[in-house]
Amino acid sequence: MRIGLFVTCLVDGMFPDVGDATVAVLERLGHEVDVPLAQTCCGQMHVNTGYAREALPLVRRHVAAFAGYEAVVAPSGSCAGLVRHHYPALAEATGDAALAAAAADLAARTYELSEFLVGVLGVTDVGAHYPHRVTYHPTCHSLRLLRVGDAPTRLLRAVAGLELVELPAAEACCGFGGTFALKNADTSTAMLADKMRDVLSTGAEVVTAGDSSCLMHIGGGLSRLRAGVRPVHLAEILASTAPAAGPPVAATAVSAAARAVR
Structure with missing residues (x-):
C-alpha cells in the first residue's frame, strides 16, 4: 500500500524521531511511505481558536498535498481527528463543490497510527521489542x-x-x-x-x-x-526492536583497545 505520512507540525518541528519511527513501523510491514513536502500545518490551531476562515488556505493545501495516496497516516489522534471530522464541513462551507468532495475523500483515507495498524491492516504484533x-x-x-x-x-x-x-x-x-x-x-x-x-x-x-x-x-x-x-x-x-547480537568477544576487546589508543 502507498501511504502518505501526515507528519504534523509538532513532530516535524520538535519530535522528528516520532516521524522516523512511524515510517519504520509501516515499512517493516511492507508498505511504501512518502512524506509529501508540500504539507504544512493542517490548520488545527486556527480552527480550535475560532479562526476557521483563516484555516481554509491550509485545508486546500493539505487536501492537494495528500491527493492520490491510498491511506494517510498520522502519529497523532488530534491532527487526524481534525482532517476526519472538520475538513468536510469546513470545505463544504466555502461553497466549492470540488474542494468539499476532495476533503470528504481525504477524510475517509486519513487515520491515526494505531487505528490504521489494527483496524485497517489487521495487525497487532509489529515485531517490536521494548523491555520496560x-x-x-x-x-x-x-x-x-x-x-x-x-x-x-x-x-x-x-x-x-x-x-x-x-x-x-x-x-x-x-x-x-x-x-x-x-x-x-x-x-x-x-x-x-x-x-x-x-x-x-x-x-x-x-x-x-x-x-x-x-x-x-x-x-x-x-x-x-x-x-x-x-x-x-x-x-x-x-x-523498537531487540538489539542485534554483538561482535565476538575477541573483536570487542580489540575495538576497545583501539579506542583507548586513539
Whole structure:
C-alpha cells in the first residue's frame, strides 16, 4: 500500500524521531511511505481558536498535498481527528463543490497510527521489542473523536518484553488541549497534577500516548518533578526492536583497545 505520512507540525518541528519511527513501523510491514513536502500545518490551531476562515488556505493545501495516496497516516489522534471530522464541513462551507468532495475523500483515507495498524491492516504484533514497564495515556481526540478504542493497548500488549500497567483514571484529560493550556493555565496545571499523580502511582518507567502534544505536557511536568518517568510516543515503542547480537568477544576487546589508543 502507498501511504502518505501526515507528519504534523509538532513532530516535524520538535519530535522528528516520532516521524522516523512511524515510517519504520509501516515499512517493516511492507508498505511504501512518502512524506509529501508540500504539507504544512493542517490548520488545527486556527480552527480550535475560532479562526476557521483563516484555516481554509491550509485545508486546500493539505487536501492537494495528500491527493492520490491510498491511506494517510498520522502519529497523532488530534491532527487526524481534525482532517476526519472538520475538513468536510469546513470545505463544504466555502461553497466549492470540488474542494468539499476532495476533503470528504481525504477524510475517509486519513487515520491515526494505531487505528490504521489494527483496524485497517489487521495487525497487532509489529515485531517490536521494548523491555520496560509502561503505562498508556489515551489522548482526548483519539479516545473521544476518533474512538480508536483499545487499538493502542492491543499493540502494546503484543510488544515483546513490555509490561503494560493500567493507568488509573486513564480517560481523564491531561490538561494540554493546545491553546487551552495557555489560556487556562491554572486549570491546565491542576489537571496535569492529577495526571502525573496517576502516572507515578503505576511505578512505570515510561508513559506513552499517541500524541506528542500530550506527552510534551505530561513529560514537562514529570521532568520538573525529576520523577524519572520518560515520555515515549507509541510509534517509538512499536519501532523498537531487540538489539542485534554483538561482535565476538575477541573483536570487542580489540575495538576497545583501539579506542583507548586513539
